[in-house]
Amino acid sequence: MDTASQTPLSLREVTKQYGSLTAVNAIDLEVDPGEFVVIVGPSGCGKSTTLRMIAGLEDITDGELYFGDELMNDIEPKDRNVAMVFQNYALYPHMSARRNMVFGINAGGESYPDDEIDERVSEAAATLGISDLLDRMPGQLSGGERQRVALGRALIRDPDVLLLDEPLANLDAKLRTEMRAELDQLHQEFGATTVYVTHNQTEAMTLGDRVVVLHDGEIQQVDPPQRLYDFPKNQFVAEFIGSPTINFLSASVSRTEGSYRIESSSRAGEFRMNLPPTDRLEDSLPEELIFGIRPEDLHLAETTDDTQAEPLSLTVNTTEPLGNSMLVYGTVGDREVKVQLDAHASVSVGETVSLVSDPDRVHLFDAETGDIRYHSARVPEPAPVDHSD
Incomplete structure (x- = not known):
């Protein structure tokens, strides 16, 4: 054939x-x-x-x-x-x-x-x-x-x-x-x-x-x-792409002395983080943005060298052991947030833990249209795909 x-x-x-x-x-x-x-x-x-x-x-x-x-x-x-x-x-x-x-x-x-x-x-x-x-x-x-x-x-x-x-x-x-x-x-x-x-x-x-x-x-x-x-x-x-699904929190971006900072809205609990130095953020960003972070890009503050101006405070509602990792469901403000941690992380239902975001894995979406406005990682040029074989 x-x-x-x-x-x-x-x-x-x-x-x-x-x-x-x-x-x-x-x-x-x-x-x-x-x-x-x-x-x-x-x-x-x-x-x-x-x-x-x-x-x-x-x-x-x-x-x-x-x-x-x-x-x-x-x-x-x-x-x-x-x-x-x-x-x-x-x-x-x-x-x-x-x-x-x-x-x-x-x-x-x-x-x-x-x-x-x-x-x-x-x-x-x-x-x-x-x-x-x-x-x-x-x-x-x-x-x-x-x-x-x-x-x-x-x-x-x-x-x-x-x-x-x-x-x-x-x-x-x-x-x-x-x-x-x-x-x-x-x-x-x-x-x-x-x-x-x-x-x-x-x-x-x-x-x-x-x-x-x-x-x-x-x-x-x-x-x-x-x-x-x-x-x-x-x-x-x-x-739609990704399991467990990405977290969304309402936020805004402020600019101070050439650097940018994400700040939460009151509905999303309190958190602040500085963005990596970038030339890719627009000066005319909308006042309301949606901060997107995937569960695997959130880490317990005490286990990482990443720093954040004000970490997210997550109240743990339930944990789901998966063998190779642990999925934690909790709330930040009035929003449910999912975190994928090491399988042996010491986290208990009812406690409040501090989380920091990987600064290189941040996404910002327009709160009105849902379109992307910023990725902290630089989007690479697509590589050509060879189908000749």
């Missing part, structure tokens, strides 16, 4: 409306040849609708879809050379795994001889570890085995574009982890241009060359996973 063809994919101002409901709102997305792009977002954000428009299963209300230089809006699904793997596997229960894999392979104008089909099935089955399962019926297979059959059916077609719609959602946690690793390995081996849809941020962060965060039918940010986590463009992205 040959390495899949690598076709660039382009969505230009693509919109999908159902009557007065806009499910996808004028999105622009360029997917490089051989790239693995993950679309992530909450239920109802338009991610599966986007995938179905790429496949041709949903008509595009407005905008243009291209595979390479070819406009695909009016091309029938069977003529797009797209393979799609669904959450529920979509296997025929009365057909063996082998027959499910080859069903419809000669649709769409292709005509493979029987010996080539057999060779493709054998190679895909060997790669997926299901060679001894090909004569079994779907009802005799586990969820992970059925998913491998569905993947095999997609891969033997050497698709220009491979579409995956929440393919791991029905698997248990251990099997999801195993299948994530297998999917990553399969993509490296076959190299098809891939668009993967999920609501699971762990899948998005571990699988994607780039991640598209979608909310209410609109793209919020497109970036490699680590850049997305470290430099969110707005509060939605900052909160």
Whole structure:
């Protein structure tokens, strides 16, 4: 079985409306040849609708879809050379795994001889570890085995574009982890241009060359996973990406003798901290800002060399041992704050502890729009991704 063809994919101002409901709102997305792009977002954000428009299963209300230089809006699904793997596997229960894999392979104008089909099935089955399962019926297979059959059916077609719609959602946690690793390995081996849809941020962060965060039918940010986590463009992205979720506290910024200081609002308890020397803060910042800090970037004052003008006073409400760390839930003023500490930290429910923030991991958002106004770390230039292998 040959390495899949690598076709660039382009969505230009693509919109999908159902009557007065806009499910996808004028999105622009360029997917490089051989790239693995993950679309992530909450239920109802338009991610599966986007995938179905790429496949041709949903008509595009407005905008243009291209595979390479070819406009695909009016091309029938069977003529797009797209393979799609669904959450529920979509296997025929009365057909063996082998027959499910080859069903419809000669649709769409292709005509493979029987010996080539057999060779493709054998190679895909060997790669997926299901060679001894090909004569079994779907009802005799586990969820992970059925998913491998569905993947095999997609891969033997050497698709220009491979579409995956929440393919791991029905698997248990251990099997999801195993299948994530297998999917990553399969993509490296076959190299098809891939668009993967999920609501699971762990899948998005571990699988994607780039991640598209979608909310209410609109793209919020497109970036490699680590850049997305470290430099969110707005509060939605900052909160959606990351577990446990980021902390938000109301604050303002003052400037004194060329340095900047974050100060809490009265609703968020009392804290003050100096920002690292920077030329990236605007003089015209809004009066009200949202201070964002991730749980792992807060530390017990007595355990760190970081200093803070006035630490956060956290009243501990509950602790959650995780084995490799301890998650602490408490309140600062009237806001709940989460802190991820060392597993052996000495913290008790009911006590008040002093916390300092990592000064290089601070985010400031506009309180009105939610857009990012400042990262204390400098945003790096994106590195090019090579998909030539």
